[in-house]
Amino acid sequence: MKKIIFILAFFTSLSFADQNLSISKGQAVILEFSKKGLEEIKASKDEKQEPKKQRFFVHPTEDNKVILIFSSAYKKPIKKAMVTAFYSNKEKFRYDILGDEGFYPQEILKVAQSKISPPKEALKRIKAELNEANAVYASFTDEALFDGEFILPLNSSITSKFGSARVFNNTLASYHSGTDFRASVGTPIKAANDGIVRIAKDRYYAGGSIVIDHGYQIFSQYYHLSELKVKVGQKVKKGQIIALSGDSGRVTGAHLHFGIFAGGTQVDPIDFINKFNALFTQQHSH
Known part of the structure; x- marks a missing residue:
């Protein structure tokens, strides 16, 4: 499927070209277009x-x-x-994209009741942290801060995949917005790519949290940390130790929650990294 996604985009010489793709909820597709004569790209969801x-x-x-x-x-x-690309010679190239539900399992979890039904005094903090994060994700650094392919933040087994329905204490509370890696307290965590730190603080649900801006509205997230080794505004390099893993926030035990925000929403980090890294390894023909 990946090869189809990348190859289809090059038929921009065909006026009103129309190609079909599919996308599962919580995933991204990376669309390529010829740069020559490109005036704008428009999309409707x-x-x-x-x-x-x-x-x-x-x-x-x-x-x-x-x-x-x-x-x-x-x-x-x-x-x-x-998604339609418009060119100066009046040609167009269009993708029709059909969405599907994908397949995401359900997880039954037990956590402290205060993390399901927060006390009143915590609600203001939770709202402020959400507003702060949304403002970060709405921003757009119009340059590539990343350097080549993304790497995983640690070499460990995955204990919980993206997209699982999270049933906390018999209540459907959320979906899993990232990928969990096995990590005992104090495991060094690496930056997935070059970027600038936009969030570095303790948060109610996510615990010790770091969010890195990689440019072009691509952000990586690292949650439940026990120690932060970077500050907001700091430039970091791919592979740099930015934190130690922990069991802070809403957790059942120590681990690293790793996430990616790209294309305006939270996406499956492993799926995104695989697709993004393919830009550096696949050769295309015209």
């Missing part, structure tokens, strides 16, 4: 929505192409979307 202008950026290894990260939110997934 449902048939009733007026198409909106999209931010795209130069392909990280091929200067004659651009890429667009297009994502489907987990809670409000795409049913049918359309």
Whole structure:
């Protein structure tokens, strides 16, 4: 499927070209377009929505192409979307994208009741932390802060995949917005790529938290940390030790929660990294 996604985008010489793709909720597709004569790219995430202008950026290894990260939110997934590139010679290239539910299992978990039904005095803090995070994710650094492929923050087994329905104390509380890695308290955590730290603090649900901006609205997230080794505004390098893992926040035990926000929503971090890294390894023909 990956090869289809990358190859389809090069038929921009066909006027009103139309290609079909599918996307599962909580996932991203990386669309490539010819840069020559490209004026704008517009997208609508449902048939009733007026198409909106999209931010795209130069392909990280091929200067004659651009890429667009297009994502489907987990809670409000795409049913049918359309992405259209407009060129100066009046040609167009269009993707029709059909959404699906994907397959995500259910997890039964036991945690402190205060983390399910927070005390009143915690509600203000929770709201402030959510607003702070949303403001970070709404920002757009219009340059590539990343350096090549992404790496995983530690070499460990995955204990919980992205997208699981989280049933806490017999209550369906949320879905799993990242990937959990096995990590005892004090395990060194690496930055997944170069970037700038936008959040570095203790938060009610996520515990010790770090969010790194990699440019072009790609962010990586590291939660439940026991010790933070970086500060907001600090530039970090891929592989740099940014924290130690822990069991802070809403957890059943020590581990690392690793997430990726890209294309305007939370996405499956492993799926995204695989697709993004393919930009550096796949060769295309015209």
